[in-house]
Amino acid sequence: MRIVSATLLALKIPFVESFRHTAKTRTFSDSIVVRLTAENGVTGYGEGLARPYVTGETVESSLEYMQKVLWPAIARIDDFEISQNSNPIQSLASMERSLPDKRAQGVVAWNAARAAFELALVDCLLKNQKLSLSKILPPRRTTVIYSGVITASATEKVIQVAKYFKLFGITQVKVKIDGKNDRKRLLAVRETMGKDASIRIDANGAFSLNGAAKILNGLSDIRIDCVEQPIPRGNPSDLAKLKSELKIPIMTDESLVTVEDAEQLISAKACDFFNLRISKCGGILRTLQIARLAQEAGIKLQLGAQVGETVILSAAGRHVAAYLDRVDFVEGSYGTMLLTEDIGDEKINFGHGGKAPVLRGEGLGVRVREEILRKYVDKVIECGKV
Amino acid sequence: MSVRSQVESEYAKQTEALTSSEGFQALESGRANKKAHDDFIANVCKTHLRSPQILAFLFSVAPPESVDEVKHNMLEELGLDEEGLPHPQLLVKLAKHAGFNDQGIKQLEILAQEELKRMTSEQILYGTMKEIGLSALLETASFEWMLSHLSNRMAKFLEKHRGISKEGLEWFSHHSEVDIRHAEEQLDSIVEYVKYYQFDQSHFESILELTFRENVFIKRYFGEIALARQTGMIN
Structure with missing residues (x-):
């Protein structure tokens, strides 16, 4: 054709x-x-x-x-x-x-x-x-479970959003941190969501190599499952050094854009998790290639999303998340929780508990x-x- | 703050945002062109054409103390009460007086039905029917509260600047009279609902906030882009 x-x-x-x-x-x-x-x-x-x-x-x-x-x-x-x-x-x-x-x-x-x-x-x-x-990527599960994301806002706002997620039955959240009042915010999230909630943090490269370990280790008693991109993208050996000093597992995001990045991060033993994102990684194929490398190296996976994805990338993410052998965290499919209007014929937002079904329609399974x-x-x- | 005053305060805030919105002010001042008036009329019709179905859902989850009242509202909406004025017919009459032809009216009905279909097809974030019911009740009652305060003003600007006759504006005049009573009754229904289903304060407040995260009036009567401009999300 x-x-x-x-x-x-x-x-x-x-x-x-x-x-x-x-x-x-x-x-x-x-x-x-x-x-x-x-x-x-x-x-x-x-x-x-x-x-x-x-x-x-x-x-x-x-x-x-x-x-x-x-x-x-x-x-x-x-x-x-x-x-x-x-x-x-x-x-x-x-x-x-x-x-x-x-x-x-x-x-x-x-x-x-x-x-x-x-x-x-x-x-x-x-x-x-x-x-x-789904015929090309046969799903290994019928339901994909999504996490919530809480932005780096004032503590009152963070508590409000954490309450919403709790009301929605979401048990995994990622909290954006910025080096200001992080401990207070995270304690508030832990208290609101309960002791069994899974909390991850995302620094978007906010810290320097010298200061990161001290600051982040100071948060480890809040039971943080992992910290995403603690320091800016750079030499993987910096992340490896930080990893050896941290009590919290590291997830790479901005450091992981290409297949070559993945190989270098694996070789440097720089992290515990990869955050894959279809747009960031260049599409489904390259995302799967990186996922395969990660799984061979024993690195855990998150399938993340870019802020503002519409139904198209959400659908692609749903297929990949359902197909991967093991995926610890999945983000995205926020649809009209974030966008004032999505472009699909049907919304494919996740529902209560962060659960969303596998898509079976032709193509990506959504109609624009x-x-x-x-x-x-x-x-x-x-x-x-x- | 009591449940009733919290809800009323939220409704007042939402209504104030609507009246100070660019779209509403353009219509009221006469600055708006014919298309803006017709878009507004189409959006009012789309929003309310399926109200009987929404009320039927609210009837199904209404607590015993308020079930008769919700039932009466639903029958009134359907024109099955003593007045015999089906509200969807009043909306169709409004559209006809605004010059919508049969095809245009059919299209409005299709769009309203599609919206209802989408609402019932999508994944639901709330975990229980009582939560969905509270959110739906809060939103439905908010429109009655707002209309009880603003429908006369809306009718006035549509008559003055768009030339719609009083006959064509019956939906508005009916709402200004009926909804003062309805709005009061609906506030009682909300209080009763919260009590019957044993919502604690925090649970109730979360649902109230989530229901009104966006200004539902501007969104439905003027569209998503107008709302985004009003809230500064886009220029």
């Missing part, structure tokens, strides 16, 4: 309320949606979220990469297909190889752009074959509502004949 056109849509979907961590405060989602149309009219949707402090991509540079590099490569392929293979990595590999990698100053990898194109291709090709992604998409478009780029 041939792809004849691509539409790149930079969105601006307002949040219900702002979301804050050390690297950024957001009031809207700046997701990029890619719509690919095949010669027979079948369409597929993909999504990526460009994050300068994660992959080095901005919305503008990501759109440019999609338009000038990814689309011309896709447009040249005459016959796309996804084969049903007992090894999903092989099923996706030939299609994914058509997406070129280029280096650029200041960009770790064009992964948000790649993820958006890869997901759109997967959705389009599978819809054309009337197949669900064009009229909602149009409401939130900030910029559109049409790509046709090359």
